[in-house]
Amino acid sequence: xxxxxINRILSFYRKKLMFNSLKFHRRKRFYFKxxxxxxxxxxxxxxxxxxxxxxxxxxxxxxxxSLIFIISVIFSFISTPKIEFLTDEVIPFKISSxxxxxxxxxxxxxxxxxxxxxxxxxxxxxxxxxxxxxxxWRKKNPFILSxxxxxxxxxxxxxxxxxxxxxxxxxxxxxxxxxxDINSESMLSPEEMYHSEIIYIGGVxxxxxxKYGGSxxxxxxxxxxxxxxxxxxxxxxxxxICATAATTCxxxxxxxxxxxxxxxxxxxxxxxxxxxxxxxxRDVKKMEKEIGKRDHKIDCSAYKNYEYKKIGNH
Numbered sequence: 001x002x003x004x005x006i007n008r009i010l011s012f013y014r015k016k017l018m019f020n021s022l023k024f025h026r027r028k029r030f031y032f033k034x035x036x037x038x039x040x041x042x043x044x045x046x047x048x049x050x051x052x053x054x055x056x057x058x059x060x061x062x063x064x065x066s067l068i069f070i071i072s073v074i075f076s077f078i079s080t081p082k083i084e085f086l087t088d089e090v091i092p093f094k095i096s097s098x099x100x101x102x103x104x105x106x107x108x109x110x111x112x113x114x115x116x117x118x119x120x121x122x123x124x125x126x127x128x129x130x131x132x133x134x135x136x137w138r139k140k141n142p143f144i145l146s147x148x149x150x151x152x153x154x155x156x157x158x159x160x161x162x163x164x165x166x167x168x169x170x171x172x173x174x175x176x177x178x179x180x181d182i183n184s185e186s187m188l189s190p191e192e193m194y195h196s197e198i199i200y201i202g203g204v205x206x207x208x209x210x211k212y213g214g215s216x217x218x219x220x221x222x223x224x225x226x227x228x229x230x231x232x233x234x235x236x237x238x239x240x241i242c243a244t245a246a247t248t249c250x251x252x253x254x255x256x257x258x259x260x261x262x263x264x265x266x267x268x269x270x271x272x273x274x275x276x277x278x279x280x281x282r283d284v285k286k287m288e289k290e291i292g293k294r295d296h297k298i299d300c301s302a303y304k305n306y307e308y309k310k311i312g313n314h
Contacts, residue, residue, distance in 0.1 A: 102299035157206035163193035175268025235281035
């Protein structure tokens with residue numbers, strides 16, 4: 001018991017030191033960008049004053065320097081990336097907390113709205129979907145969304161998996177269409193999805209991913225994702241799993257899980273790299289094992305208790 005306790009303490013402080021290190025490097029990058037942009041703008045302004053008949057008094061000089069300072073701060077803040085845990089630091093993931101999280105499934109209309117809000121806060125505006133589009137998905141297949149709750153019964157993330165038709169996915173893969181073009185005609189119904197050969201991961205979002213708790217939840221959500229795939233898809237034949245990475249963290253995670261780029265973003269309408277992987281049931285089990293099996297850390301009984309699998313076989 002003492003050894004286990006020591007390992008948990010060491011694991012906690014290792015992750016805390018890792019996070020502090022990431023904060024230090026982000027701060028250093030911010031200052032570097034700030035000084036570089038400030039010197040560049042100041043030099044440019046000085047050149048204009050020198051080479052032109054423009055003259056500035058003390059007030060004008062002070063205002064100009066203040067403006068350059070503000071622009072440099074804004075530019076540095078926007079261009080410095082947020083803290084993101086490398087994939088190897090998220091999965092496989094050594095979970096040391098005793099807290100219990102859970103997956104809620106199937107999701108209600110209101111829970112779909114909550115997931116949509118999380119998505120809109122997690123991705124860039126151009127990638128956001130309005131709820132009318134999500135509601136269209138829900139009406140065709142209400143089993144695509146899983147909501148993740150923390151031990152205090154607060155929503156901390158979600159993932160959605162869409163069974164697409166081959167015809168639509170081929171156009172999506174080539175970049176002619178985007179996720180916003182998905183509708184009821186391009187998605188399989190609950191009765192059809194069990195034997196689907198095309199699976200599209202619409203999104204995996206975790207609130208406050210840059211914080212220690214966010215990385216903890218990310219590890220658990222990935223475990224739940226693979227449990228979902230094993231439950232609701234037969235994998236009687238190798239299944240093609242596809243995804244687009246809208247964030248740097250997402251790209252690293254997909255690569256870590258063995259996905260490869262089928263088509264780069266600059267050839268596609270949505271400007272995101274398109275990832276693809278042929279997966280068998282054996283591969284899913286292997287991925288789940290690689291991520292780290294922590295059944296006692298997350299309650300996925302919503303999948304076990306749901307008898308959809310029998311419906312899909314009929």
